[in-house]
Amino acid sequence: MRAVLLHETGGPDVLRVEEIERPEPGEGEVLIRVHAASINPIEWKYRSGLMPKKVPSVLGSDISGTVEISRADGFAEGEEVFGLAASGAYAEFAAARAAMIASKPAGISHEQAAALPVAGMTAWQALFDRAALQRGQSALIAGASGGVGHMAVQFAKKLAGARTIGVGSSRNREFVLSLGADEYVDYTQQEVGEAVSGVDVAFDTVGGAMTRALLATVRPGGVLITIASAPPEDAALERGARADMLIMSPDSTQLARVGELVATGEVRVEIAEVFPLNEVPRAHALSESGHVRGKIVLEIGG
Numbered sequence: 214m215r216a217v218l219l220h221e222t223g224g225p226d227v228l229r230v231e232e233i234e235r236p237e238p239g240e241g242e243v244l245i246r247v248h249a250a251s252i253n254p255i256e257w258k259y260r261s262g263l264m265p266k267k268v269p270s271v272l273g274s275d276i277s278g279t280v281e282i283s284r285a286d287g288f289a290e291g292e293e294v295f296g297l298a299a300s301g302a303y304a305e306f307a308a309a310r311a312a313m314i315a316s317k318p319a320g321i322s323h324e325q326a327a328a329l330p331v332a333g334m335t336a337w338q339a340l341f342d343r344a345a346l347q348r349g350q351s352a353l354i355a356g357a358s359g360g361v362g363h364m365a366v367q368f369a370k371k372l373a374g375a376r377t378i379g380v381g382s383s384r385n386r387e388f389v390l391s392l393g394a395d396e397y398v399d400y401t402q403q404e405v406g407e408a409v410s411g412v413d414v415a416f417d418t419v420g421g422a423m424t425r426a427l428l429a430t431v432r433p434g435g436v437l438i439t440i441a442s443a444p445p446e447d448a449a450l451e452r453g454a455r456a457d458m459l460i461m462s463p464d465s466t467q468l469a470r471v472g473e474l475v476a477t478g479e480v481r482v483e484i485a486e487v488f489p490l491n492e493v494p495r496a497h498a499l500s501e502s503g504h505v506r507g508k509i510v511l512e513i514g515g
C-alpha cells in the first residue's frame with residue numbers, strides 16, 4: 214500500500230510517500246481501506262521533533278473508510294466507518310481497534326467524517342466531561358475557528374445553550390459568529406482578559422500566553438480547561454477557580470454522537486483544504502502556520 218513515512222524529524226519535506234506492507238489487524242481490530250484522513254497539529258509536532266516519536270512511523274490518527282477485514286464484533290466487511298487509526302492514518306489501509314471507531318452516518322462524506330474524531334471528541338470532553346457546561350452558563354473558546362475550537366463553539370451554543378464567546382483574529386470574526394457564537398474577541402485588537410470577565414468556562418485551544426490570559430476571564434468557582442499548555446493550577450486556585458489540562462480519550466459513543474450531529478446538520482464541519490496523499494508536506498506546512506480555519510483533510514482513495 215502507499216503510505217507517508219516519517220524516517221527522521223525535520224521540515225515538511227521529510228514526509229515521503231512509499232510502498233509498504235498493509236498492517237495486519239489484531240484480534241478486536243479491523244483493517245480499514247482509508248478514503249480520507251485529517252491532519253491534527255500533534256502530527257507536525259512529531260514530524261518537527263517538538264514531540265518525541267519513534268521512527269519509522271506512519272503519522273496520523275483521524276480516518277474514514279471501509280472495513281476491508283474485520284476481526285472485531287460489531288463491524289462487518291464493507292461497512293463504512295470513521296475514527297482513530299492504530300497504525301497511522303496517512304496510508305491507503307489502517308488498522309483500528311473496534312472501540313475507537315463508529316459507523317459513518319450515510320449522510321456525511323468521508324472527508325467530513327475524517328475531520329471529526331480528534332476535534333469532535335476533544336471539544337466534547339472539554340466542555341461536557343471536564344467543565345460540565347450547563348444551559349444558562351457562559352463559555353469562552355480561544356482558537357474558536359480552529360479544528361477543535363469550531364466544534365466547541367457549536368457544541369457550547371447549540372447543545373449546551375451557553376452564552377458563547379469566541380476568540381480569534383479579525384479574519385475569522387464572521388466565520389465564528391456564523392457558527393453561533395454570541396460574541397467575538399479579536400485578539401489582534403484587544404486583550405482577552407480586558408475584554409471579557411466572569412465566564413463560567415474558558416476553553417483554551419491555543420496555549421502559551423493565551424492560557425494565562427484566559428484565567429482573568431474566569432469567574433471565581435469557574436473553570437479553565439486547556440488542551441494546549443500546562444494549566445496554571447496555582448494561579449487558578451488563588452482566584453478561587455480551577456485550571457485543568459485535558460488529554461482526549463477515545464470514546465466511540467461520543468464519536469458516533471458527533472457524526473450524527475453533522476449528519477443531521479445541527480453541527481457543521483469546516484474543511485479548510487483537501488490535499489492528495491502525496492501533498493502531505495503542503496498539508497503539514499498549512500497546519501503548522503497555526504491559522505487554519507476548521508480542518509485539513511487528505512483524500513486517499515475511493
Ligand SMILES: NC(=O)c1ccc[n+]([C@@H]2O[C@H](COP(=O)([O-])OP(=O)(O)OC[C@H]3O[C@@H](n4cnc5c(N)ncnc54)[C@H](OP(=O)(O)O)[C@@H]3O)[C@@H](O)[C@H]2O)c1
Nearest residue numbers: 254255356358359360361381382385440459460461504505
Ligand atoms: N490535549 C489534547 O487531547 C488535544 C487534542 C486536540 C488538539 N490538541 C492541541 O490543541 C491545539 C489546537 O488544536 P486544533 O486542531 O484546534 O488546532 P488548529 O486547527 O491548528 O487551530 C488553528 C486555529 O487557532 C487559532 N489561533 C491561533 N493563534 C491564536 C490566538 N493567539 N488566539 C486565538 N486563536 C488563535 C487560529 O485562528 P486565527 O487564524 O484567527 O488566529 C486558527 O483558526 C493544538 O496545539 C493541538 O496539538 C490537544
